Amino acid sequence: MLVLGISHATAPLDLLERLSETERPLDDLIRDITAVDGFDAAVVVSTCNRLEIYAEARPDASGDALRELVTRHADLEPGALDSHLYTHQADDAVRHLFAVASGLDSVVVGEDQILGQVKQGLDRSQQLERSGKVLDRAVQTALRVGRRARNETGLNEAGRSLATAGLGFFERQVGSLTGRTALVIGAGSMAGVVVAALRRSGLSRVHLANRTPEKAQRLAATADGDGFGLDDIPRLLTEVDVVVGATAATGRVVPVGTVEAAMAERAGRPLFVLDLAMPHNIAPEAAALPGVTFVDLQRIAEEGEGDEISAASVVAAQEIVAKEVGSFSAGLRLAGATPILTAMRNAAAEATEAELSRLARRLNDIDESTHQEISRSVRRIVDKILHQPTVRVRELAASSDGARYLDALGELFVPGAPGAHRPPDKTKVEAIA
Structure with a gap:
């Protein structure tokens, strides 16, 4: 892969x-x-x-x-x-x-x-x-x-959504958001996460604005708010304390001029802007306007405090990942051994049957029961001889050097095969790095 x-x-x-x-x-x-x-x-x-x-x-x-x-x-x-x-x-x-x-x-x-x-x-x-x-x-x-x-x-x-992280970023800078009102732009899955996070932060009311006001109303009703169309955003910006961009729109939903006009009517009241959209829903130039606190994904990444995720939790998660990678990779290598083991057993079975047929022709005077007993004994011997190599091949295949062993065994029992068990040649893709 x-x-x-x-x-x-x-x-x-x-x-x-x-x-x-x-x-x-x-x-x-x-x-x-x-x-x-x-x-x-x-x-x-x-x-x-x-x-x-x-x-x-x-x-x-x-x-x-x-x-x-x-x-x-x-x-x-x-x-x-x-x-x-x-x-x-x-x-x-x-x-x-x-x-x-x-x-x-x-x-x-x-x-x-x-x-x-x-x-x-x-x-x-x-x-x-x-x-x-x-x-x-x-x-x-x-x-x-x-x-x-x-x-x-x-x-x-400890791990929290981007919405919770952004709100936590605000709270560390300006204090509790309890009792404030908010406007969420969007009504999809991300907006749903945002609304839940806003409610947990103690906001008194959450409004939503969306291209389809009916959809916005359904989600807003869960947070004691109202749903509006996008045309209502300029007016709502003069009333709410927090605005969150959470729609997948490909263009700017709120240009900087709209924010500037709203700030002129807010009589000095600050506006907290959290833009979680990519690309931005709200013009990032609004960050330069007096009274606007603007937080986007880039700022969360550069200045956020990681939501106090403990180092122990991260280390424990990394250890789980490391063990699971080992198990998964060993399973893939083990799967690569299956066609080789099958070829090895098929080769042994063909040789066994050929030798038993030759023996039957030479000893044509023995009765059928004796022939069957000889055949069973020979097959048991072959199975016992193959048992330990089979176990060992599986052990080696699962090891970190498994691909090297499978290469060697593949040449022995599947000569000329395309080598699907072999790892990709790093020289073929190193130009991407």
């Missing part, structure tokens, strides 16, 4: 926005990837903070082709992403996937939304019939590992 990705850890916010703003569907990117020679299956995980491709890659796969596809998908000039892309292969790829699903690679460590986003990536590839056995197994295992890391460590209690 090969991973090619770009995330908040390697790229600035404006570049990640370009990846989110592209009009090219992810379905097309997945089809393009699997159309490249050497890439048999692909899963794309796309969030506001990352775009990652997980691919089943043959040894002759071209990493350059994959990099060019991502660059074209973002409508960027050739080479624009080179210094921001990262790659992982084999065990490192599995380790990265498990860490991502566990929330260990998120802006807010331990956040829960990434689990659903990883599952969406797998579901998309399966619907397009562009996934594969290894990827299916890897992602399904990653989802289980992610849940385990949260449930068995303090990560589940």
Whole structure:
């Protein structure tokens, strides 16, 4: 397995926005990837903070082709992403996937939304019939590992969503939000998370604005608020204390002029802006306006305090990931041993049957019961001889050097095979790094 990705850890916010703003569907990117020679299956995980491709890659796969596809998908000039892309292969790829699903690679460590986003990536590839056995197994295992890391460590209690992290950021700067009112832009799944976080923070009322006011009203009713259309935003900005951008709109929903006009009518009352959207729902230029406290994903990543996630919880989650990677990789190597063991046993069985047939022709005067007893004895001897090598092959295959042993055994019992048990040739993809 090969991973090619770009995330908040390697790229600035404006570049990640370009990846989110592209009009090219992810379905097309997945089809393009699997159309490249050497890439048999692909899963794309796309969030506001990352775009990652997980691919089943043959040894002759071209990493350059994959990099060019991502660059074209973002409508960027050739080479624009080179210094921001990262790659992982084999065990490192599995380790990265498990860490991502566990929330260990998120802006807010331990956040829960990434689990659903990883599952969406797998579901998309399966619907397009562009996934594969290894990827299916890897992602399904990653989802289980992610849940385990949260449930068995303090990560589940300490790790919080981006909405909670942003509100916590406000509270550390301006004090409690209890009794204040808020406006949430959007009415989708992210908006639902935001509303829940706002209610836990003690806000007295939460309004929602959405392209479909009826949808906004249904969600707003759960927080003693009202639903509005997008045209009502300028007026609402003069009334509420907190505004949160949480819609997937590709353009600015609230331009800087709208915020500036609202501040002129607020008579000095501050406005707290939390923009969790990618690209921004609210013009980031509003951060320069007097009385506006503006927090976005970039600021959370750079200045946030990690929500007091304990180091012990992170270490414990990392240990779970490490053990699960070992088990998963050993299982893959063990699966690679199966065709070799089958070939070894088939070769022994063919030799046994050929020798028994030759013996039957030479000793044609023995009765059938004697012949059957001789045949059973010979087969038992062969089985006993093969038992210890079979056990040992499985042990060696599961070890960290398993691929090397399987290569040698493959040459002995499956000469000329394509070598599906062999790991990808690192020289074929190192140009991406």
